[in-house]
Amino acid sequence: MDIEVRPIASEEYESFVRTTVAAFGGTYHPEELERERIEFEPGLSIAAFESRVPVGTAAGITFDLTVPGGFLPALAVTGVGVLPTHRSRGVLTALMRRQLDDAREAGTPLATLWSSEGPIYPRFGYGLASLHAALDVDTRHTAYSVPFTMRGRMRLLSEEEALKSFPDVYERVRDRQPGFLSRPAEWWSHRFFIPERQRQGYGDYFFALYEGDGPEGYVLYRTKHDWPDGLPGGTLDVEELVAATDQAYAALWRYCFDHDLMAKVTAELRPSFEPLLHLMQDPRRLRMRLADALWVRPVDVRTALEGRRYRSAGRLLLDVRDQFCRWNEGRFELEASGEGAFCRPTTSMPDLTLGATELGALYLGGTPAWALVRAGRISEERAGAAEEADSMFGWTPPPWCPHRF
Numbered sequence: 198m199d200i201e202v203r204p205i206a207s208e209e210y211e212s213f214v215r216t217t218v219a220a221f222g223g224t225y226h227p228e229e230l231e232r233e234r235i236e237f238e239p240g241l242s243i244a245a246f247e248s249r250v251p252v253g254t255a256a257g258i259t260f261d262l263t264v265p266g267g268f269l270p271a272l273a274v275t276g277v278g279v280l281p282t283h284r285s286r287g288v289l290t291a292l293m294r295r296q297l298d299d300a301r302e303a304g305t306p307l308a309t310l311w312s313s314e315g316p317i318y319p320r321f322g323y324g325l326a327s328l329h330a331a332l333d334v335d336t337r338h339t340a341y342s343v344p345f346t347m348r349g350r351m352r353l354l355s356e357e358e359a360l361k362s363f364p365d366v367y368e369r370v371r372d373r374q375p376g377f378l379s380r381p382a383e384w385w386s387h388r389f390f391i392p393e394r395q396r397q398g399y400g401d402y403f404f405a406l407y408e409g410d411g412p413e414g415y416v417l418y419r420t421k422h423d424w425p426d427g428l429p430g431g432t433l434d435v436e437e438l439v440a441a442t443d444q445a446y447a448a449l450w451r452y453c454f455d456h457d458l459m460a461k462v463t464a465e466l467r468p469s470f471e472p473l474l475h476l477m478q479d480p481r482r483l484r485m486r487l488a489d490a491l492w493v494r495p496v497d498v499r500t501a502l503e504g505r506r507y508r509s510a511g512r513l514l515l516d517v518r519d520q521f522c523r524w525n526e527g528r529f530e531l532e533a534s535g536e537g538a539f540c541r542p543t544t545s546m547p548d549l550t551l552g553a554t555e556l557g558a559l560y561l562g563g564t565p566a567w568a569l570v571r572a573g574r575i576s577e578e579r580a581g582a583a584e585e586a587d588s589m590f591g592w593t594p595p596p597w598c599p600h601r602f
Contacts, residue, residue: 471483
């Protein structure tokens, strides 16, 4: 039977969510439906229908993504799932096809997502652009390697106060941190929500603000108490810690490590370049683990390449292969200078041959071209071209996205 892929109407949202949950083998929780509606953007949430029944879903939300040196509109892809009864029938491909076609028509130059399974999305042109770190720290071993004196003050806030103070700090960091997404007011409220089924013994969020010359950093955390053999052995879980200054960064972590009754501090979605590795006397105590984070896909190669800045001036000839979005295929001359970047079609011999997936991996400045060459993912047609690409594309700081969507 034929499959129809189209945007869903507002009144179809519940069946859309039910289908997504079923595709992941989960349990539908109707009490969370209205909270989750923030991820419904008219025209961007699409479904595959068979006989008017949804069998696959894909949601999209538009954000501004911080790219090296600026911001670009990006489609944040989420809620992608196909019912187990309809796997291997081209439903996912049809959803991805419609979503990227619509993004191109809307003039959105980038798409990005977190992948539930690593092998799925490279075939649709998404490249691994950033990593995230998870930490599991014994608070008995958290001495800093350099003397630290907190010059400002910490304050615990109510949720209402946090919703007023945290966004200003976030925006200061977002301005220069590739991988950050714009966060409207309704998304801040959504960020602070914990479904009951996800508490796992933890309590409500605490909101702590570091103030130096005004608000400079914050931490959103929750705690779980434990008393093995009558001794305090609780866990403090860091949901989000964002600091606009070095002093705020060190003070916020010190606050977490020194919290009474906590034997362990855990955190996920931390940057791969976590400075704690160098701040701690014993970095092994972080028990740091890396995993894939943000995947990026160029929807419009020329607009995407011209929309970011480059660490050094230079000129590269790129032969881009993109079988899924044929409009991106071709050879491009990328020229970067202090005045900006220019990308134009060319017929000259390329310096590098790469796919859209590899270009997405390079795009935010966190994946080196030389690594993709060594992995057989990029072909270096001119000796030294990968090194030149890294000089241009590399960026400080490397990309980091502090929350899944």
